Amino acid sequence: MNVINLQDVSKTFKRKNVIKPTTFAIEEKKIFGLLGPSGCGKTTLIKLIVGMLKADSGDITVLGKQVPNASLLREIGYMAQSDALYTALTGEQNLEFFAKLFGFSKSERKERIQYAANIVQLTEDLKVSVSSYSGGMKRRLSLAIALIQNPKILILDEPTVGIDPLLKRSIWNELERLKDEEDKTIIITTHIMDEAEKCDYLAMMRDGEIIATGKPTELKAHYNAQNFDDVFLKIGGGL
Numbered sequence: 001m002n003v004i005n006l007q008d009v010s011k012t013f014k015r016k017n018v019i020k021p022t023t024f025a026i027e028e029k030k031i032f033g034l035l036g037p038s039g040c041g042k043t044t045l046i047k048l049i050v051g052m053l054k055a056d057s058g059d060i061t062v063l064g065k066q067v068p069n070a071s072l073l074r075e076i077g078y079m080a081q082s083d084a085l086y087t088a089l090t091g092e093q094n095l096e097f098f099a100k101l102f103g104f105s106k107s108e109r110k111e112r113i114q115y116a117a118n119i120v121q122l123t124e125d126l127k128v129s130v131s132s133y134s135g136g137m138k139r140r141l142s143l144a145i146a147l148i149q150n151p152k153i154l155i156l157d158e159p160t161v162g163i164d165p166l167l168k169r170s171i172w173n174e175l176e177r178l179k180d181e182e183d184k185t186i187i188i189t190t191h192i193m194d195e196a197e198k199c200d201y202l203a204m205m206r207d208g209e210i211i212a213t214g215k216p217t218e219l220k221a222h223y224n225a226q227n228f229d230d231v232f233l234k235i236g237g238g239l
């Protein structure tokens with residue numbers, strides 16, 4: 001079943017056509033990667049899906065509902081590229097704030113905060129003010145916030161930038177577990193090739209267009225390419 005459907009979706013900023021008419025669907029219980037060079041429109045596309053931007057034309061549905069729809073806020077955990085955190089508060093207070101927004105009881109909040117902090121290895125730093133967090137810690141806290149309401153869909157904009165390789169691996173293990181054991185659908189933007197390899201499906205983007213889609217192995221085989229840089233080159237133009 002498809003949980004996200006885009007039909008002829010386009011977006012223009014000040015005469016610049018950032019998303020050309022785009023149609024695609026994302027299947028449930030999969031990790032779906034959007035891969036492409038800086039400025040190709042990945043963030044814009046996911047902001048359209050989340051409902052933060054309005055498309056100029058076309059239709060977007062998430063879980064059968066037309067976007068934007070307030071009831072979808074509960075179902076989508078969104079981690080933006082720039083961290084939207086309350087820096088005067090501690091990590092725990094940030095998590096508490098978002099958990100309260102979603103109406104969890106006190107005991108549920110405690111459980112969700114422990115879970116989310118543990119996933120991103122921030123448990124030890126929960127009582128520390130976010131103003132003294134490093135860039136990587138802020139990314140981790142943003143990921144924890146995206147997980148807090150236990151959403152059906154996770155949309156993560158370059159979630160592992162600035163995160164060390166060991167933690168990156170454990171975050172990926174958790175994403176795979178969430179998909180396999182908790183039936184989550186995960187959308188991730190990246191320009192890191194080894195992350196692209198780990199996705200179930202990839203959409204390769206360039207200049208506001210999806211230029212190829214498929215399973216990572218299929219894409220490489222189809223273009224007789226060693227890696228995704230090669231695929232981009234073979235389609236025409238580089239990363």
Ligand SMILES: Nc1ncnc2c1ncn2[C@@H]1O[C@H](COP(=O)(O)OP(=O)(O)OP(=O)(O)O)[C@@H](O)[C@H]1O
Pocket residue numbers: 013014018036037038039040041042043044045081
């Ligand atoms: N609010 C805006 N107003 C005008 N132009 C914008 C706006 N947001 C994005 N753009 C432009 O749209 C294009 C696509 O940007 P977008 O952030 O979607 O790319 P991206 O693929 O996510 O890049 P990156 O990997 O660097 O994050 C860029 O040329 C950007 O300058």
